[in-house]
Amino acid sequence: MIKVSPPKWADRFLEWYCNPSLLEEIQGDAYELYGRALKNRGRRIADIQYMWNVLRFFKWSNIKRSSSQPHAGLMMYRNYFTVFKRGFLKEKGYSFLNVFGLAIGIACFLLISLYIKNEYSFDRMHSKADRIYRIHEILQSDGVGERSASQPFPVAEALVNDHGAQIEKAVRFFNFQAPTLAMATIDNKKEFNESRVFSTDSTVFDVFDFPLIEGDPKTALNKPETIVLTESMAKKYFDGENAMGKYLKFQGNTNLLVTGVMRDIPLNTHFQFDCLISLRTFDEVYDPRVPQRWHWYWNPCWTYLLLRDKRDAPALQAAMPAFVKKYFPEFVRNDVTMELFPMTDIHLKSHMDYEIQPNSSLTTLYVFGSIAIFVLLIACINFVNLSTARAANRAKEVGMRKTLGGQRMQLIGQFLFESILLCLLSVVIAIAIVVLLLPVFNVFAEMSVKTIVLLEPFYIGVLTLLPLVVGIISGIYPAFVLSSFKPITALKASPNRESGGMFRRALVVVQFTLSIVLLVGTGVAMDQLNMLRKSDTGFTRENVVMIPVTRSPVAQNYEALKNEFLRNRNTVSVTALEEVLGAKHQVGNYIFEGQEDSRPFPRLTVRHDFTKTFDIPMVAGRDFSEDVRTDDSLALVVNETFVKQMGWGSNEDAIGKKFDNIPTHKIIGVVKDFNFTSRHQPIRPLVLQLNTTLRAFDVRIKYMAVRITGEDVPGTIAWLSQQWKAQIPGWPFEYFFLDSDLEKLYKAETKMSKIAVVFSGLSILVACLGLFGLSTYTAEQRKKEMSIRKVLGGSNAHIFVLFSKHFFGMILIANVVALPLAYFVMKRWLESFAYQVNINFGLFALSALVAVGIALFTISYQAIRSANSNPAEVLKRE
Structure with a gap:
């Protein structure tokens, strides 16, 4: 047999093998040494034969050693890890692409899943969330009307009285249907227009888990002229001092005692607020001098019910038709449907009119x-x-x-x-x-x-x-x-x-x-x-300044303020209206010629120059005129879709049609169709009604709208602010641009x-x-x-x-x-x-x-x- 002379690298291999501490390294390197010998065509066949004999010996020896090796499983995984580490470092490029690519995908999945989880978590922080329902009012007739998220004032009390076996508590939220409300310290050093102010019942803390840091939830809102603030609101007005027992001035004429401070409202709720005022403070809102039927018609309160058992919801829903027939006025009784809606579904599934805040889907x-x-x-x-x-x-x-x-x-x-x-x-x-x-x-x-x-x-x-x-x-x-x-x-x-x-x-x-x-x-x-955002809506929304005026002193100063605004060369036109045009509307019941019963129609209350300010063309008849004093009580303007739905043929045929069964009450004009709500909905029939009374600014008129040229916008805004402060001193001037606000839709x-x-x-x-x-x-x-x-x-x-x-x-x-x-x-x-x-x-x-x-x-x-x-x-x- 020919004697084989081993090469130096093979001797080195045997030297490593003789050292037991290097056994693991040898196991990882053995196949690489043999592979190198196979690929080296320049060496003698004896070198390869030598390595083959070495590896055969290694195979036998390894089996023998492993049979006496304690913790064989642990050694095996240590060996797996060693091989993995070497391969990872050897192929750095592929390792990076593999690991980083998958990491990006997992990170994206986690971030989006966190967003989805957050959306599903809305309103679930309340311990009684599964028993809380909001009650909706659907007022529709022949395809027109409203699907309202709110209810009339008396509904909550009547439901508790009639269905106390199923309803444990009821609570209402009311925001005066005002976009902003004035709030100030007693010394007027801090004055702000607040957009997240609600008045509510004292039962609010029994139904919802809004934890109070200070104050007693059982008594905080029991009395009139009391208010509970969030932490942020308390810091805003009192600079971190203890707010308990201090006063805030509301709307310039009502002093409210701070009786509680609560934690800031989490973002995952279907509506946000900064303070809660006792609803008993505003008894004049629910005026006993107003005929009873109108109490059950006006529906400004978001009403929530806490059921004793969530399984009672179907039975309570079945009782709603009888409840409507018992309480609602006759002229709307057949058009009203009441619907119980789980609070935890509001954020993703409720798309009613007059939602407190825009929901997701x-x-x-x-x-x-x-x-x-x-x-x-x-x-x-x-x-x-x-x-x-x-x-x-x-x-x-x-x-x-x-x-x-x-x-x-x-x-x-x-x-x-x-x-x-x-x-x-x-x-x-x-x-x-x-x-x-x-x-x-x-x-x-x-x-x-x-x-x-x-x-x-x-x-x-x-x-x-x-x-x-x-x-x-x-x-x-x-x-x-x-x-x-x-x-x-x-x-x-x-x-x-x-x-x-x-x-x-x-x-x-x-x-x-x-x-x-x-x-x-x-x-x-x-x-x-x-x-949706940029297509033609049928009215001008660029360079329109909206100024909230609900329940402000502007009622007595409207005409003077309007004339002052118009003195600026950059002011095109000024008007006032009920809601943000292109976002919301209200509903009014009317009986038009050819109808036997009243029907609910979308409505906007406006002041003169409405169509001029928003550049809405008249297609028939005339606009409201300051020269005709009776326009605010005897005249209406409608849109083209209204005429089509009534089946009156042409727009000109609508002129002179009577309403409310009074011969002097007539339609005087037809405007070209425009999107008076978001473009999520098709254009519906619309009634424009003029109201020039002072009391209109309490509820019906909420905004002044000033269209400007777009030249020197900061200077024009400064001019408007200056005139506002001169005419209405002590009342904050606040504004927003219409096109920016419509983006929220x-x-x-x-x-x-x-x-x-x-x-x-x-x-x-x-x-x-x-x-x-x-x-x-x-x-x-x-x-x-x-x-x-x-x-x-x-x-x-x-x-x-x-x-x-x-x-x-x-x-x-x-x-x-x-x-x-x-x-x-x-x-x-x-x-x-x-x-x-x-x-x-x-x-x-x-x-x-x-x-x-x-x-x-x-x-x-x-x-x-x-x-x-x-x-x-x-x-x-x-």
């Missing part, structure tokens, strides 16, 4: 949930794709491990362990991203979620199961396929770059399909929002568009990270092929096209699948709007080009690198 949450799932799915696909792509390179490792005695289950455990560990690392990074971005996201999404919420069981479960599921899915291929290879096959064969290629291509198509759907959806949503759509843009961009980023990783892998696998092609005369352009075309094909397939799917989804979404934007097919083409462009840009680096590589260098290394 389930549709918005469905969109956000889809985005969250899409982004997470794209990130997971990306992770699986890169993991399976790199798996083929480990074929020789599998062969070496099997040669050294590794069992198949051990190999499966190794691959699954590494994959799950990578996913766990992604989860850790994702949590760090969420912790860093959550404060910014809270501001962006208008919520106040804290990071401690991630310790809740749901998130612990998600963050535990997600790496397990994704890790197992991505580790299945190397674990089960590669571990089944025979050692001789694995050691002889070169890695097959086509192995799993079809699977990876399918995943890339799915990735980009989802990304393109998100791109198209985001574009259509932004088009719809722009249409589309708050949900605006928020949805912003979040969709951000997360659609992130989904594209994650998809591109995966595409970059795959292109890098492909370039490495095909570098020998590309070099040979260049040697045989292939041009750089040819190499670039050859490298890129199969990626381009995948993106093309993704477009073919995504564009019809996006059209179907967005068409269904748009059906929920009264006014729908026409889907712009140019947007589909743009999204397709963007996807293709981003994909080609992503892979161009590797394509150009392959095209420009030096064939000699590549082939020499090969």
Whole structure:
């Protein structure tokens, strides 16, 4: 037998092996040494034979040692971790793309899920939330009227009296139907117009959990002229001093005693307030001199019921028709329906008229949930794709491990362990991203979620199961396929770059399909929002200054103040009206010619020059005139839709039609249709009624509207403020621009568009990270092929096209699948709007080009690198 002389590196290997403390390192390096010997064609066959004998000895020795080794399971996992660490550091680029891409997807999923969870948490902080219902009033006849979130004053007391077996408590909230109310310290050093002031019943603290820091909840609002402030409100007026026992001046004539200070109201409630005033303070609002029937007609109170048992709700709802028939006046009795609505559903499911604040919608949450799932799915696909792509390179490792005695289950455990560990690392990074971005996201999404919420069981479960599921899915291929290879096959064969290629291509198509759907959806949503916000509403809303005037001294000074405002050359026109035009309206009951009974119609009370100020054209008849004194009692103006619904033929036919069964009460004009509410709703019939009485400013007239030219806006506002203070001293001047205020109507759509843009961009980023990783892998696998092609005369352009075309094909397939799917989804979404934007097919083409462009840009680096590589260098290394 020929004596073999071992090479120096083999002696070094035996030296390491003789040191028991280095056994773990040797186990990790053995297959690499043998692989190096196989690839070194310049050494003698004896070197390879020598190493083969060494490794056979190592196999036998390792089995013997492992049989006597304590804590074998722990040693095995330590070995798994060592191999994982070396592979991670050796392939830093792929490791970064894999981990960071999945981390972005998980972080996006967590942030959106936190937003959705916050939306579902509205009003659930109250211990009795499941027993609290708001009662709605639906007043409609022949398709006109209102769906009101509020009720008349007497409803609460009557319900408790008649249904005390089911109703434990009732509480009302009333805001004087005023946009702002004046509040000041007794010495008038601090004066503000407050928009979140409510008067309420003393039972409010029995129904809701609004914790008081100071004061007794049982007695705080029992007496008239008492007020409870939030912490922020107390600091605002009393500079951090104890507010208890001090007074605030309300509307310049009522002193209110502070009897309690409560914590600030959390953001996840369907309405916010800064202070609560005892409803008993305003007995004059519920004036006993007014006929009883009008007490049951005017419905300004948001009324909440605390049921003794939530199971009583169906029985109470069934009793509502009899309640309406018993109490409501005859002229509306047949048109009124009362509806119990769970308080916890208000934020997402209630879309009534006169909501305290704009609500969100389930549709918005469905969109956000889809985005969250899409982004997470794209990130997971990306992770699986890169993991399976790199798996083929480990074929020789599998062969070496099997040669050294590794069992198949051990190999499966190794691959699954590494994959799950990578996913766990992604989860850790994702949590760090969420912790860093959550404060910014809270501001962006208008919520106040804290990071401690991630310790809740749901998130612990998600963050535990997600790496397990994704890790197992991505580790299945190397674990089960590669571990089944025979050692001789694995050691002889070169890695097959086509192995799993079809699977990876399918995943890339799915990735980009989802990304393109998100791109198209985001574009259509932004088009719809722009249409709602900027399309013609039928009236001028730019450069219109709105000044709240409800229950202010402006009633006695209106004409003088109007004339002073008009003296400024930048003032176009001045009027006053009941509600913010384009946002809200009221309802009035009228009997028009040809009707037997009164019907509720949308109504706006206005002053002269209303149509002039808002540039609303008259299409028939005349406008209200200051020269006709009886216009405020004998005349109405209606819109075109009103005429159509009444079936009067032409607009001219409506002129002179009588109302209220009084011959002198007539329609004098018809205005062109305009959107007097948000564009979420179609245009409905509208009645314009003039009211020039002083008492109109108590309830019917809430705003002055001043249209200006847009030149020197700050100077014009300063002029208006100066004239206001001269005419109404001691009363704060406050204003807002109409177009800015109307933006609030589309708050949900605006928020949805912003979040969709951000997360659609992130989904594209994650998809591109995966595409970059795959292109890098492909370039490495095909570098020998590309070099040979260049040697045989292939041009750089040819190499670039050859490298890129199969990626381009995948993106093309993704477009073919995504564009019809996006059209179907967005068409269904748009059906929920009264006014729908026409889907712009140019947007589909743009999204397709963007996807293709981003994909080609992503892979161009590797394509150009392959095209420009030096064939000699590549082939020499090969």
